[in-house]
Amino acid sequence: SSISTVSNAGPSPVHNLTLSSGGSSEVLRASWVHTHGQRDSYHLALYHSDSQTLVRNVSIPPNTSTFLFDGLLAGSEYALKVSTVAGSSQASTSTHQWTAPSIPTQLRLSPGSSTSLIASWVGAAGAAWLHLALHNLLTQTVTTTLSARRGLTSYTFQHLHPGTPYWLGLNVTAGPCTTVGPNATAWTYPLSPGNVTLSSAEEQSSLQARWSIPEGERDFYLVTLQEGADGAPMRNISVSGDNSHLTFHGLSPGNQYTVQVTAVAGPYRASACSTAAWTQPLAPSSVNLVSQGSPYSLRASWEEARGHGYVLALSAMEHPVKNSSLLRGVTNFTYEGLHPGTLYTFEISTVAGPYTSASRRVSNWTYPLPPEELILSNQGHCTSLQASWRAVTTGSTGYTGTLWETKFQEQVRNITVGNNWTNVTFEDLVPGRQYTLEMAAMAGPYRSPVRSATEWTYPLAPTGVTLTNTRRPLGLTASWDKAAGDVDQFHLQLYSKSHAAQRNITVGPNTHNFTFLGLSPGTQYFLKVTVLTGPYRSSSHFATEWTYPLSLANVSVQPGRRPQELRVSWVESGGGRDHLVQLSVAESLSVIRNVSVPRGVTHIDLEGLVPGSRYRVEIISQAGPHRTSSQSAIGYTVPLAPLALSASPASTAWALAVHWETPPGQRDGYWLSVLEEGSSAPARNLEAGKDSTNVTLAWLEPGTCYLVGVWAVAGPYRSPAKNITGCTIPAAPTNLTLTNKGSTSELYSGWNKPRGRRDHYRVTLYSLSLQSRERVHILSPDAQNFTWTHLEAGSRFAVQVTAVKGLFEASSTNITQWT
Template identity: 30%
Template sequence: MDTLENKDSEAWERLGMELGAGRSRVNQTPPLEPGCVPVPPANLNLGFAAQPPALRASWSPPPGGRDGFRLRLYSLGPLALKSEETLAPEAQNFSWAQLSPGSKFLVQVATLHGPEESSSSNATAWTPPLAPLLVNVTSEGPTKLQASWVHASGNWDSYQVTVCQGGTRVATGFVGAEVNSTSLSSLTPGTKYEVEIASRAGPLRTAAANVSGWTSPLMPSELLVSMQAGSAVVNLAWVSSPLGQGTCHAQLSEAGHLSWKEPLELGQAHLMLRGLTPGRNLSLSVLCQAGPLQASTHPVVLPVAPPRCHPLGGHGHPHNAEPLVPTEPGPVEDVRCQTEAAHLVLNWTVPAGDVDACLVVAEQLAAGGSAHLVFQANTSEDALLLPCLEPATSYRLSLTTLGRNGLWSRTVTLVCATSAEGPLTPQSLEVISKNSPSDLTIGWALAPGQRDGYKVTWHQEGSQRSLGNLDLGPDNSSVTLKGLVPGFCYAVSVWAWAGNVSSSVQRIHSCTREFQLSLWVAARGLVSFAPGPSVCHIIDLEGH
């Protein structure tokens, strides 16, 4: 009895198991063999659809049975799960919209079969970055452009800057992700360029629309004018860089109104102006244009002298004799301008003949062509220092010689600009020692900031002719001038320099001690000397 009941119980259990297995076979995929796992999807591919923007994954279904797919999306850097989806067994693709631009993603697809999940098929892809916004290109001179833009949303690794001219790429560079402007240098003057700014993320790049810009035309860096009655000879100096493209005109104006215009070739070195009306004040300038950009020199005034009448054939002169007429001296020649931040140094060649002095006039030029007098001096030398000027400022310089007969020469005019601000001026300049009647030791406080060294010049008071010129190291704070004339007064100038830029000049005036001979030495004739300046200068640098 017990055995029968046990057998019936076992039968019912087997039946229940068969019925349960039958329901399972009706509702589920047949189970896998023990020890088997589903096959992962094949040919996983990622792509990006532009409209609407979305990352799209596609795959090939694996062999064998399956209940569906599990799809996971990770963002990389840092790693983070962004999405997890369970798809139907017939699914072969899926898309994600509104992902962050310029980002890298990892996609994993696995096959599901009952409680089992296959290993995953993996693939990575980047979403394209957004293009930079509001790209702008402006001119910064004849050889430079400035490109700027606004960052778009999303992510990007860097920017690629490409410069083209006439359809040909001339330069390509890369800047960091945080940069929103860059200078483009070494370009050709007066030329139109196309600039492309592209965002880069991984292997992808997205460029903004090309923006064009012009470099400004090249114009003369200096106008040197020599006047003669009714005529003017103009020498034009150009920088040594490529002349580029553009058109130039020389133009004369009177009282702000254009009265004459003549085309110039780029790089033209000379211009002769004839037939100028005497007694009128004309201004000469050179205007150059390239595309929409114009550049003009500061106007140079041409004072056309009125004609002078000579009493030919008057009383006291035979009608057939040529009277003696005083002649004006020749103008200065070979004028050179050495620019510094706070001063200019002029050098010139004095003309032959009886020249008594040279009048040097400096006018500071302002926007619109206005000018005001800042310096005026007469000198009998062939060089002059113009101190206390503004850095990075243009000055109109006029030089006129005065003959011993009281007549003035025609005026030579040029425009010269001071350089940018240089190192700070040495402070507390003082005489710290007069060890002997022919020595002066000058000391100063070191100028703060960067510098390459100091320059020292000196001359006797009452004379502009320099007696010496020293280059000192950046750590020198004193210098001893030897071989000076006892009992004479000297002006000593000191300034700092860095590269080709100098500070303003510090100047001190001091006199050497009188030289006194011992009566014992003089009586024995052991020392004899002749008055007058020393013929040699011995320089001793403190600390060397």
């Protein structure tokens, strides 16, 4: 339509003004017819109707009759005003038109739920209206129609049928323009089947799946069966959408199966929760119950049977039942802590879900315990052994035993007794023989480990044991007789009460005598012969005998502490009970003294003897009935010293007379020693007969003192010395002179030195004229002159020189002279 506006004077509006889209959604073409009249130009103003917005405002030459507006909005209404301009005047004409609507893109139809579909699209802004029509493809009916204004981009169709395919058509309009848009097809989600169950069918190894049919539609059901909960699908079966059950055949017994039922509608699926069930299990096969030699355990084994586990039961008379459950995969089970020697019954069933198979049953015995505290004892008997044991605390049906000769491995007896027996005695056995008893407890077909005990019968002691002196040096011979029975060895024990050491000799069973050499002399020995058989001994009575004593060695006779004593000593040469010391005077064979001395003493002092006498000593060693004499030994008692010893000068100045009195006792003689006093010369020795009482010592030095020692001598011994000092008379001075050398008051005297010694000189001057007192001077023993002074003139004098030695003196002759 167009509207014209005419001014009072001026140009005329255009005629036949049109505005067309030509099917375009972005372009409008304006055209008109020129009118008569004046015009300078055309002015075109294009407005958007909804917003009243000026879109274009253009002026064009006056001879132009069309104009193209582009870049417009699709599906929008525009208003055009065309003005004819002449000078300042103008005449206008108006019209309006729609651009063609744009077709929406990316139309999508998708299920929102089992009863809804969601439609969505893009690019619908260029349409004023959208017209949607939803068709049910199954019923070929329109379910829903919808007209919506510009701006809507999606829509949800509600209250649809589950699992149903739908077709959606879309048209757009803008003013008088209508455009057919895209279409889409989609299914609503199907509903999952309900109340799915899986249970055993009537047929063996079959399972039946059942479910309830949900509302709505579906193409079909997909029923999936898998082994276990996580196994791979083993069967996929499609059934029609109106079906409600399916049976699976040929399944494995005792297996768990899981079924899932899925409703399929187009590309969509709805699965029910899976459910599981078990097929009926079979009982295990090859069931065994083995003892493995243990008294406390049994091992059950079987071949694998399908199922989720096993139920086990072990039972025995008078004992509680042991129940156990095991998971699948285990094919054996060991029962510990069982009762030895007991019959047990084992039952096993396979468990698969709620089902339990029939049971398999097998029985067996545990091994019995061996007899405890098995003892084989001879109880001191030589021909019998008693076996005893403590009964086992749990089951056994009896005991069996075999008695063997250990050395020869020969069976002697076999016994079988009831389980209430605890001892048995074996009679008529060989003395001293080793036997081994092997015993075992019995239970069913089994025997316990063997317990063994070994023992010897008691041996018989040897008889006729003797110990004799062989007359060999220090030897004794043992002999004995063998008694009946076995002997491993003979043990000979030879000992003496006087010696800590003893001889232990072991000899073979066929030896019946033995000689002991190298024994201690003079010793009483005791012999015991013992039979050795295993750990046992049987001993004879003691036999005894003495070895001959040895003669004593190194017998010596020495003077005692006093002259009336002798000390007899010897070296103990071994053996003997005691010694007999026999004393006799050497010149006679008659024994004057018998003294018994115990063994171990090695000397004796004999008292009350005669000093200085010669004696003979013989020592006899005694050992039991045997005696041995030593060699004789000679000894002297020490003589007594001489009595009353004196030494006096003899009649000559050259000798001393020595005298003594005879002491008591005997002696062989006297021994004298003369030693000059102050001299380094050796002493003079001389002997005197045993009856002498004096000796004159001649050829001595005058005026000399001598030490004289006198001993009584008997054999090699001397009495204690008797000593005395005696001095010889000194020699008188010779050649004495008295000379006057012309002096009135002096005289000179001189003399020759005599032989020997003296203590000093005593020089005496006598006055012969006046009878006055003599004058005396003591001079040294070496002086040979002396001068007399202060004498009276004309007087006659006499002089004498005396040599003095102790109490003895020797004077010269007198010599006279005048002053």
